Amino acid sequence: MATALAPYRRPAGDVVRDLGGDASQGLAPAEAAARLEREGPNTLPVARGRGPVVRFLLQFNSPLIYVLLAAAAVTALLGEHVDAIVILGVVVANAIVGFVQESRAEKALTALAAMARTTAVAVRDGVRRRIPAADLVRGDLVELEAGDKVPADLRLLRTDELAVDESALTGESVPVAKDPAELPEVSLADRTAMAFSGTLVTAGRAAGLVVATGADTELGGIDRLVHTTATVQTPLTRKITQFSKVVTVAILVLAAVTFVIGILRGRDATEMLTAAVALAVGAIPEGLPAVVTITLALGVARMVRRGAIVRHLPAVETLGGTTVICTDKTGTLTQNQMTVTAVTAGGRDYTVTGTGYAPDGGIECGGRAVDLAEHPVLKETLLTGLGCNDAQLVEKDGGWQITGDPTEGALVTSAAKAGLGRVPARTATQPFSSERRYMATLHEDGTVYVKGPVERILELCDGAAGPGGEPVPLDRAAVAARAESYGGEALRVLAFARGRAATLDELPPLTFLGLQAMLDPPRPDAAQAVRTCHDAGIQVKMITGDHAATAAAIGARVGLGGTVMTGADLAADDSPERIRDTTVFARVSPEQKLRLVRALQSSGHVIAMTGDGVNDAPALKQADIGVAMGRTGTDAAKESADMVLTEDDFTSIERAVEEGRGVFDNLVKFIVWALPSNIGLGLVLVAAIVAGTALPILPLQVLWLNMTAVLVLGLPFAVEPKDEHIMRRPPRDPALPLLTRAMTTRILLVSAILLAGSFGLQHWERSHGASPEVAQTIVVNVFALTLLTYMFNCLSLDRPLLWGGVRRNPWVAVSALALVAIQVLYTYTPFMNDVFGSAPLDAAAWARIAVIAAASYLLVETLKLVQRAR
């Protein structure tokens, strides 16, 4: 229905009525489905990616293709029509390969974008449900809380200290307070009764009615298109593309110079042109950028299978270089399955039996079940836990589950075990936040229930309840000591207090009631993952908001023993040395997290840091790898993170680092393997011109090598498994270049072997009466077979690998056999002889080629041995 006034200028009730909504029950699911059908999904128009035809044509937009096209033109002009056609065929084949690789990389990344879509909590028929934000329709009742991304334009109906960061919309990053009661006059900027799509809730909570979705939202209005087509650029691919460009230009210049020198020395122009073309085609490392991209994308796909969604491709590279992982405790190292096991109330200690969220079990004192009537403070403590609580206990599929915060869920269960299920209706709430550090609720009988960390609650109390409920002086030291001893048993402690007030505007002086201590067992595989990180030279630090004693005890159980610092300690001394030597940080505020990251980075570390709250966003952004929790993390944290964990599990981080190292290894292996063929081909041609001999290899034959040997033998590197000792060596030094000195030496050695072997052998054969065709075929086969043995050299960067390499990656054998077969066809079939000018070889020639290839393998292994010994 068209309305005269914008929704933020009209009373909430009218808006609800106009949209056919319901302020408490929400829409009926059937109605929502019908509207979704009618109005379309709540998504912004996506910037359409390039169509396949355009993407295919773009493959021709590369220096290599220009060179090849020029080569085809030149050969055609020289009357070599078969050659020209073959070159054009190669051009098309090359474009197809590029197109397929690019599509694969993009598909992997688009799938990731889809996984990162946001969800929203909608109330339909009175039931709260988390649904994909895309399914929201006008009239839907939506609930927001701190950390959420606002999923559509909402007319707010109820708010509770709501503040929203509207920078996505306005560029202004100071959070704006929101209040539905205020009906602003005319100013458009002052729309306090609205929450706009794409903005982030920084504090409080709210409920609102969807008034606009998708392109009709303010965000859609300012025409900001979402670009889901991910870019496949990373610092590394950029560096390599840059490198390829420089090399291309250098080779073209070299080719031109060679041509001119040849002419000046009186050589035939056609032959020199051919040489220049061969040089350009052979020496340009055209395949590198594509292989790097596809290797990264494959790595991303593997990480997803292991529970880590990488949001930015560069993270794959950075991950492998991680030197410190800063992880939080709850849910990451522990299971986030809370069970209250002990209560202290009115100065007495109680134990709670039963496990999990099921309300089966009871409360005992001195081994006997208690009667609540005789333990009034225990009852009050449990009631406070139940009242000051937003979690719900639900029975589902025969088991008990909670909705909401597990800490609060545990309190519902402990109350239920004592037979408590109801408190007077709540009239106001101050939600728990990391600034306030307590939660308070006001109930209709005038009671204020408060819960929070012990230190904070003690600050708010001026007295305590004695065993019979009578007022007694508060013994802070005794309470703190009790909390400390629970902490020592790895229990998480919450303190409870009570007061009376008419409103929550100001907290009244409180009476201390007691403590509840809950068990959150470490994840079974956390200790192993921590050990793996330590073996890999990666420091693990726990950063938690929990009590120091609890943090230390959990830390000890997962292998993070060592120095503990609290937020207060940090405030007194945050020197980088002190931070470096500390493994557990407790009672740390989000701002301190940011300072920790900076301090560690200043000592040269590469930091992966986890976070889940709204306030963690700055630290996640600052960290080299920000890691957000997929299950419990807020949208705010996910938006700032480089990686999102699907299972919130520390092991996933360790595995992602491992994958990152593997991807990096494979890239380096491929580059170390691929470069000598380019350098070798360039050197052979230059040598021939300098020596003034006939061309040892023709452009078409160079193309043949590039299309077969390089492609076929390069394939296994993309799927190479990780070295099994990959997590037993120290992290890569971020300051080191991609190729170390040792690798460069290896590349040069093999280039020299290729030059000496191919040029020398063909020269020798020629002087023993071989035809130019036979000599050229020998050169091609020296390259093919030496690249084959060199592939085995490159399967491991530092150890010899022969059959072991085949066993762990069968593609190695497939590629090797395929290459031999292809070369046999190339050498013996009349068709190939016609097209490529190859010629059959005798057994003696093969033997000499094999000796060169084998010698190359042995020389490289010897060099590796020497380099390792150093």
Ligand SMILES: Nc1ncnc2c1ncn2[C@@H]1O[C@H](COP(=O)(O)OP(=O)(O)OP(=O)(O)O)[C@@H](O)[C@H]1O
């Ligand atoms: N819902 C809540 N209401 C009141 N107090 C809470 C609530 N949740 C946690 N606390 C208290 O605040 C302290 C810190 O909690 P916080 O959630 O910041 O840390 P955490 O989840 O243990 O930390 P991390 O996940 O970083 O390991 C807890 O030790 C507990 O005492």
